[in-house]
Amino acid sequence: MDPRLATLSIERLIIHDVPRHRRGEDAEPILSEVESELNWELTDFFEKKIKESMTSANAFDVVADTESTSPIPALLVGVLQTGVEFVQASQKMAATLNKVQTGVNPAGLLTLVACRSHQDLRTLALLKVEREEGVRLEREIVDGKNTFKLD
Numbered sequence: 001m002d003p004r005l006a007t008l009s010i011e012r013l014i015i016h017d018v019p020r021h022r023r024g025e026d027a028e029p030i031l032s033e034v035e036s037e038l039n040w041e042l043t044d045f046f047e048k049k050i051k052e053s054m055t056s057a058n059a060f061d062v063v064a065d066t067e068s069t070s071p072i073p074a075l076l077v078g079v080l081q082t083g084v085e086f087v088q089a090s091q092k093m094a095a096t097l098n099k100v101q102t103g104v105n106p107a108g109l110l111t112l113v114a115c116r117s118h119q120d121l122r123t124l125a126l127l128k129v130e131r132e133e134g135v136r137l138e139r140e141i142v143d144g145k146n147t148f149k150l151d
Contacts, residue, residue, distance in 0.1 A: 046113055
């Protein structure tokens with residue numbers, strides 16, 4: 001296994017609920033306002049998801065599209081390089097995903113994960129997890145702010 005994956009550890013994680021809807025329909029995502037509290041089950045679930053995705057036969061290298069108008073790449077770079085606010089950047093990513101849904105996309109949980117791996121390499125993983133995968137989402141309030149936990 002790639003040493004970057006073998007030593008992967010999750011440091012931060014935030015989950016947003018992106019509903020299924022057709023373009024033009026008024027369906028807003030339910031955004032977390034604080035990071036999810038990390039526990040063994042949550043970190044184990046997302047570490048496995050990341051490793052499965054990266055080692056899948058369907059995995060492919062990501063190449064920057066210099067003509068893309070998507071705000072996602074700049075938000076990711078901002079979080080990694082300039083310390084752009086993690087929660088705020090992830091909310092913008094969820095809103096962007098929600099906006100481009102076409103109706104054929106299933107509802108899902110947009111999750112931004114901040115990790116460290118081999119030789120202290122900082123990385124981000126942006127995942128959309130479908131509910132059919134056995135994930136139970138629970139909305140909770142922490143210090144008066146929305147967040148989610150998975151069971």
